[in-house]
Amino acid sequence: MSAIAAYRTSILALLADAGKVVFSDNDVDQALRWALSEYSYHRPLIRTYQYSVIGSTATHELPADFVTREIVKVELFNANPDQVIELEQYSDRPDEQWIIHTKNTIANAQVLTVYYSVVHQVDGLDSAAGTTVPTDDEILLELGAAGHAALMRATNRAETINMNPGVVDAYRALALDYTARFSVLLSVQGGPRTGLPDFPGDHPTTLEF
Numbered sequence: 001m002s003a004i005a006a007y008r009t010s011i012l013a014l015l016a017d018a019g020k021v022v023f024s025d026n027d028v029d030q031a032l033r034w035a036l037s038e039y040s041y042h043r044p045l046i047r048t049y050q051y052s053v054i055g056s057t058a059t060h061e062l063p064a065d066f067v068t069r070e071i072v073k074v075e076l077f078n079a080n081p082d083q084v085i086e087l088e089q090y091s092d093r094p095d096e097q098w099i100i101h102t103k104n105t106i107a108n109a110q111v112l113t114v115y116y117s118v119v120h121q122v123d124g125l126d127s128a129a130g131t132t133v134p135t136d137d138e139i140l141l142e143l144g145a146a147g148h149a150a151l152m153r154a155t156n157r158a159e160t161i162n163m164n165p166g167v168v169d170a171y172r173a174l175a176l177d178y179t180a181r182f183s184v185l186l187s188v189q190g191g192p193r194t195g196l197p198d199f200p201g202d203h204p205t206t207l208e209f
Contacts, residue, residue, distance in 0.1 A: 003131045004124030007032060007142060014146035014178070027149055029125060035144035035182070036120050036133075042186040044117035045132050046072060051100075051112045060100040060112065068116035074100055077111035087112070140185055147178025 001009070008028045009018070017023050051062060071091040078084050088103035106112070121128035133141055154171040 002124045003122050004029075007122055007125075007138075007145070010139075010142045011146045011149065014142060015149060015174075022153065023149055027152070028145065031145040031149035031152065032122065032125060032141070034148045035141050036122065036125075038144060038182070039133070039137070039141055039186065040069070040117070040119040043120075043137070044069070044072075045120050046115055046117055049114040049116060050077065051114055053106045053108055053110045053112060056105055056108050058102045058105045060102065060106070062098040062100065062114070064097050066098055068098065068118060070117045071098065071100065072115040072117055074102070074115070075113040076106065077113050084113075140182065143178050143185075144182035147175050147180075147182055151175035151179065 008025055011028050011032065012018050012020065012023060015023055049062075049066065051060060053060060074087045074089045074091075076085045076087055087106075089100055091098060091100045093099070100112070100114070120132045121130065122133065123129065123131045150171045154168050154175055
């Protein structure tokens with residue numbers, strides 16, 4: 001089973017909708033994107049980019065296709081790891097293009113190692129190749145996605161207008177429970193273990209439509 005298929009199966013089980021009567025794959029994928037975004041904010045995937053300084057300057061304009069949420073740190077590259085220096089800097093993105101401002105002027109052709117954060121990916125979601133979420137965090141991500149999917153269902157008037165009021169309340173309660181635990185557990189270091197649902201039984205099983 002592919003990674004995205006496994007995630008969908010687990011999320012639908014948490015929503016008590018294995019048969020996809022209420023939630024489609026598109027619904028689940030949208031919720032998973034939200035969970036990935038939130039997860040990546042708290043536990044970012046850090047990558048590096050090598051930038052060659054153009055002219056002696058303290059202002060370094062990165063290429064227009066450089067995309068990140070945040071520049072975490074910048075180092076002055078040296079082939080000897082013991083001589084690598086972390087630079088004092090701040091970065092901003094005027095006009096949708098990242099610029100690094102170093103405290104000191106950097107000589108022409110010196111190389112900066114830029115550490116930056118990106119959103120984690122799940123193999124098969126939005127054509128991603130490979131999964132970057134640690135195995136121990138998969139259930140946490142599934143919990144957040146299930147909560148967000150339930151919240152979207154409970155707050156979508158087009159969907160709820162023909163839904164039993166009790167079902168709407170049940171989805172709202174489920175959403176609050178799952179998303180609250182997801183938010184709290186994101187701050188736990190070393191991987192989530194306490195407070196997760198007893199998968200797959202800790203979810204409503206008596207929803208009526």
